[in-house]
Each structure stands twice: as C-alpha cells, then as structure tokens.
Amino acid sequence: MAQDSVDLSCDYQFWMQKLSVWDQASTLETQQDTCLHLAQFQEFLRKMYEALKEMDSNTVIERFPTIGQLLAKACWNPFILAYDESQKILIWCLCCLINKEPQNSGQSKLNSWIQGVLSHILSALRFDKEVALFTQGLGYAPIDYYPGLLKNMVLSLASELRENHLNGFNTQRRMAPERVASLSRVCVPLITLTDVDPLVEALLICHGREPQEILQPEFFEAVNEAILLKKISLPMSAVVCLWLRHLPSLEKAMLHLFEKLISSERNCLRRIECFIKDSLLPQAACHPAIFRVVDEMFRCALLETDGALEIIATIQVFTQCFVEALEKESKQLRFALKTYFPYTSPSLGMVLLQDPQDIPRGHWLQTLKHISELLREAVEDQTHGSRGGPFESWFLFIHFGGWAEMVAEQLLMSAAEPPTALLWLLAFYYGPRDGRQQRAQTMMVYVMATCRHGDLQPCGQRRSPVPTEVARDETLPAHSPAKRRPFFPKVI
Numbered sequence: 001m002a003q004d005s006v007d008l009s010c011d012y013q014f015w016m017q018k019l020s021v022w023d024q025a026s027t028l029e030t031q032q033d034t035c036l037h038l039a040q041f042q043e044f045l046r047k048m049y050e051a052l053k054e055m056d057s058n059t060v061i062e063r064f065p066t067i068g069q070l071l072a073k074a075c076w077n078p079f080i081l082a083y084d085e086s087q088k089i090l091i092w093c094l095c096c097l098i099n100k101e102p103q104n105s106g107q108s109k110l111n112s113w114i115q116g117v118l119s120h121i122l123s124a125l126r127f128d129k130e131v132a133l134f135t136q137g138l139g140y141a142p143i144d145y146y147p148g149l150l151k152n153m154v155l156s157l158a159s160e161l162r163e164n165h166l167n168g169f170n171t172q173r174r175m176a177p178e179r180v181a182s183l184s185r186v187c188v189p190l191i192t193l194t195d196v197d198p199l200v201e202a203l204l205i206c207h208g209r210e211p212q213e214i215l216q217p218e219f220f221e222a223v224n225e226a227i228l229l230k231k232i233s234l235p236m237s238a239v240v241c242l243w244l245r246h247l248p249s250l251e252k253a254m255l256h257l258f259e260k261l262i263s264s265e266r267n268c269l270r271r272i273e274c275f276i277k278d279s280l281l282p283q284a285a286c287h288p289a290i291f292r293v294v295d296e297m298f299r300c301a302l303l304e305t306d307g308a309l310e311i312i313a314t315i316q317v318f319t320q321c322f323v324e325a326l327e328k329e330s331k332q333l334r335f336a337l338k339t340y341f342p343y344t345s346p347s348l349g350m351v352l353l354q355d356p357q358d359i360p361r362g363h364w365l366q367t368l369k370h371i372s373e374l375l376r377e378a379v380e381d382q383t384h385g386s387r388g389g390p391f392e393s394w395f396l397f398i399h400f401g402g403w404a405e406m407v408a409e410q411l412l413m414s415a416a417e418p419p420t421a422l423l424w425l426l427a428f429y430y431g432p433r434d435g436r437q438q439r440a441q442t443m444m445v446y447v448m449a450t451c452r453h454g455d456l457q458p459c460g461q462r463r464s465p466v467p468t469e470v471a472r473d474e475t476l477p478a479h480s481p482a483k484r485r486p487f488f489p490k491v492i
Contacts (some may be wrong), residue, residue, distance in 0.1 A: 008051055011044050011066065018075040031079070035188040035218050038083040039225070045074075045089040048333035052096035057107070060097055063235040067097065068113070075117050083189035084231075087121060094118055106148035124452075151195050157183065158202035177214045180206065184219035191222045192231045201234055204241040213245060224249035227280070228256045240284050251291060253281060254297045261314065272317045286329050288339035291322070299395060323353065343392040348374040356402040365419065368407055372421035375428060404429045 011095060018041075031448045044047060050058055060067060063477050071093055074080050081087045082113055094114050104107040161183075184203050190196045223242055226232040234242075243250035257279045262270065276282060285291040298318070302311050326479060337349045349369055396401070407426050411418050 008047060010026055014069070015041060015044055016066065016070050019070060019077070022077060026382050028297070032186065032216070032218070034077070034079045035185060037214075037224075038079065038086070038189055039222075041080065042084060042086045042089065045086060045093065049089055049092045049096070052093055057097050057099040057110075061110075068110075071097075072117060073239070075121055079189045081121065084192050085257050091118065091121060094121075154196055154199045158198040161202035161206045162198075175210055181214045181216060184215040188216070188218050190227045194232075197234065198233060200232070201238040204234075204238045204245070207241075215245070217246070220246035220249050224252060228253060236280065236283050239280055240287055240290065243284055243290055244287065245292070251297070253279060254294060257281065258301070260349075261310075267314065267404075269317055270295065270371055272314055273321065275317050276314070282318060283325045285322050286325055288335050292342075294318075302395070312401070315399055319399040323355075326382050344372065344396050345378065348378065349396070352396065352400045353401065353413045356406050364406055365422075366369055367409060368403070368410060368425065369419065369421040371403060372425040375425060376421075379428065387438075390432055394428065 016426050018037065022030050046342075051402075064070075071090060072088075075090055081090075087317075095118055098111055098114055099107045102111055105278065113306070161180070168488075180203070183199070187196060187200060187203065191200060203219070204223070220242060223232070223234075224246070227239060227242075228236065243253065257275060258273050260279075261272065264275075281294055298315050300312070302308070302315070305311050324382070337346050339352070341349050347372070351367070351374065355366075375393055375397060379390045407422050410423055411426065
C-alpha cells in the first residue's frame with residue numbers, strides 16, 4: 001500500500017505538469033500529445049478515484065492540496081471529456097471532494113465550486129442560448145437535436161471521404177490531405193462513440209495518393225485497441241484496411257491472441273477455435289498480405305518453442321478457420337494459392353487445401369501417396385534449387401493436420417506390409433530435420449512398432465507434432481474444425 005501511495009504521488013505530479021502544458025497551449029503538437037496520453041490519463045483518474053473514495057474530503061485536501069486545480073484543468077479539456085469514460089470518472093472524483101456537512105465558509109465555497117464544475121461537465125455538450133431557441137422553434141429540444149446533428153455531421157464527412165476515394169487523381173474535388181489527417185486526430189478521443197463509426201470506417205477505407213500515410217498513428221492505435229477490446233464493431237473491410245495500412249496494429253492483434261491463449265487455464269481445440277474466430281484474423285487473412293504476416297508470426301513462435309504441440313495445434317485450427325473463411329468469401333480463390341504459400345508448389349498446396357473428410361475412403365491411399373510423392377520431391381530433390389527446403393515443406397504440411405491423422409489410420413488398418421509412401425510421410429511429419437538415412441531408419445522402426453504393438457510413435461522421439469493422448473469432443477457440431485481434429489487435454 002505504501003508503494004502504491006508513492007506511485008500515485010509521482011503520477012499526480014506528472015499529470016499536473018502535463019495538464020498545465022495542455023492548458024497553456026492549443027497548438028497542433030499539444031493536441032497530438034493530448035490524444036497520445038488519453039488512455040493513460042484515464043487510467044490515472046481511475047487510480048485516483050480508488051484512492052479518493054477511501055478518504056473524507058478533509059483528508060483529500062490535506063493529501064492533495066492542488067487536487068481542485070488538476071480536476072478543473074481536466075474538466076475544461078474537450079479531448080479528455082470526450083474520451084471513453086473519462087467524463088464519468090471525473091464526476092466520481094469531484095463527488096469525493098464534496099463535504100456533506102460543511103463546518104466553515106471554506107468548505108461551503110469548495111462545495112459551491114464543485115457544483116459549478118459539475119454543471120460545466122454536464123452542460124459541456126449543450127448548445128448556447130441562441131441555438132437552443134432556434135432548435136425549439138423547429139420543434140426540437142437541444143437534447144434531441146444534438147445527437148441528430150452529430151449523426152448528420154459524421155455521415156456528411158464520411159460521404160465526403162468516400163467521394164474523395166473515388167475521385168482518385170481529380171485534385172480539384174479531393175479533400176486536402178491535411179484535413180484528412182486532422183479528422184483522424186479529432187476522432188481519437190471519440191473512437192468508442194457508436195455515432196462516429198461511419199467516419200472511422202470511411203477514414204480507414206479512404207486511400208490517398210500521397211507517398212506516405214496521412215492518417216495519424218495514434219488513430220490507428222486507438223481504433224485497433226477498441227477493436228481488440230470489443231468496444232467498437234467495424235465491417236471486415238475496414239478491419240482489413242486497418243491492418244494493411246498499419247502493420248503494428250496487425251502484430252498487436254496477433255500478440256493479443258497469443259496472450260488470450262496463454263492466460264486461459266485450460267484450452268481445448270474448441271476453445272482455441274473460439275479465440276481465433278473472435279480475433280477476426282482468419283477472416284482478414286483472406287487477404288494474402290495479412291495471411292503472410294500472421295503465418296510468419298506463427299513460424300517464429302514455432303521456432304522459438306522448438307515445435308511446441310500447443311503452437312502446432314493453434315496453427316492447424318487457424319488454418320481450418322482460414323479455409324472456411326475463404327470458402328465463405330468465394331467459391332474460387334480471388335488470389336493465386338502461391339500468394340499465400342510462396343515456398344511450395346501449387347499442386348501440393350491444392351491437394352493439402354482439400355478437406356480430407358470430403359475425399360471418398362476408397363481414394364484415401366491414392367491421395368496420401370500423391371502427397372507423399374510431392375513432399376518427397378520437394379524435400380529430397382534439390383536439383384531444381386528449391387527455395388524453401390525441408391522446413392518450408394514441413395511447415396506447410398503441419399498446417400493441415402488432418403492428413404497426418406489419415407496416414408496413421410491407414411497404417412493401422414493396413415493388413416499387408418505398410419506402404420513405403422505412407423511410412424515416409426509419417427516419418428517426415430515427426431522428424432522434419434532428419435536426413436534420408438535417418439528417416440529410412442525411422443521408417444523401419446514404424447514397421448516393427450506397427451507389426452508388434454500397433455503403436456505408430458517412433459521410439460525415443462522427444463517431441464511429436466501429434467499428442468499421444470487424444471479424445472473426441474462429441475458435443476461439437478459436425479462442421480466444426482475441432483470436430484475433425486484431436487482434442488488436446490492441455491494446450492498452452
């Protein structure tokens with residue numbers, strides 16, 4: 001508690017200085033600085049309120065003699081008042097200063113002053129007297145007129161931005177880049193207001209012809225944060241534009257997904273599927289540029305964890321959700337498969353992209369042999385100067401875990417000598433780093449294990465892309481990706 005008190009005092013001095021700077025200057029730089037710190041200042045106000053509500057008004061004044069100045073400066077800052085829940089928290093803080101039974105004129109004056117500030121906050125979004133008379137003459141009360149005016153202003157600006165996007169190089173009819181940048185700056189504290197959604201969407205979709213990005217970074221960050229925390233809901237086209245135009249936002253969305261998976265105490269494939277779909281990443285990944293970034297982050301996570309089962313499971317579920325999103329968007333690929341998987345042959349990609357469950361059982365062995373031939377050619381035949389090498393082929397293969405399950409099932413059902421192509425495929429799945437000779441030895445181990453015990457896991461294997469203990473979640477719908485995959489008892 002003592003440390004919290006020291007931290008709050010340090011924060012108090014910092015924000016007092018910030019508010020003084022913001023109050024004395026209204027330049028473009030101070031406005032940008034204000035927008036950049038809005039979320040942090042709101043968090044400070046929350047901590048301040050938690051401390052104030054435990055004290056009486058006299059203790060508050062003794063502990064923070066300049067608390068009135070700090071709150072007043074904040075209350076007269078339109079950016080702060082408009083941001084998220086800052087206005088509400090300011091009211092809470094002011095109410096903590098009110099002395100319910102004033103004992104002297106000083107306390108009475110303080111109460112009167114607080115009432116004046118509260119009145120200012122509550123009337124900050126009202127109109128002046130002349131506007132009120134005008135709206136009443138039209139038959140509207142100001143409280144009814146303001147939301148309609150805001151909505152019309154937003155729709156008008158959004159329409160102007162859409163026309164700006166369509167006009168292209170017609171410079172006479174285009175909105176000036178400076179104005180577009182200014183709009184994005186003004187929107188930062190208003191991001192979570194539902195009425196402002198059309199303007200936010202229009203700003204994201206509107207692409208200028210300038211060589212550099214004209215929208216403010218803090219605008220992208222604020223929109224992305226609101227999307228991740230589910231404070232706003234934008235069309236997928238706008239989300240795609242956000243992540244295409246601002247790479248840090250896409251990276252943060254991926255890290256946010258990883259954090260949710262890690263922080264969850266117990267994950268199964270069904271839960272992973274919910275997290276992934278909720279992230280909007282599979283839908284956005286229908287654009288190849290976004291898919292490549294997401295896939296690269298999965299690749300890094302896989303390498304950093306030395307092929308952890310949890311990461312492989314997440315990749316497989318993500319891939320299934322991504323394929324479903326592609327199917328919903330169009331029956332035919334809008335982009336060539338090579339744009340999604342540049343290090344593999346299109347023929348191999350097209351085969352793996354099929355759902356194993358859609359292939360007639362009588363054709364399973366033939367299809368698996370074909371996959372094995374294509375992979376083996378890519379891995380062992382280096383005469384064509386393959387760019388990817390064994391790892392890239394394996395990385396592609398583990399995206400589609402259903403094929404490895406099918407291989408295992410076929411080998412267990414095989415009455416005669418197991419097909420060499422299937423043994424190679426399983427050996428490659430378990431040991432992508434093995435050379436030809438070591439993989440051949442692993443295949444012999446598989447043959448012996450299958451004949452003696454029906455166990456397809458190679459002896460002495462430290463790490464396996466497939467968990468040894470699997471069960472099925474029968475409560476899942478038939479079309480669910482998790483229904484087609486093993487149920488992981490413990491993931492991340």
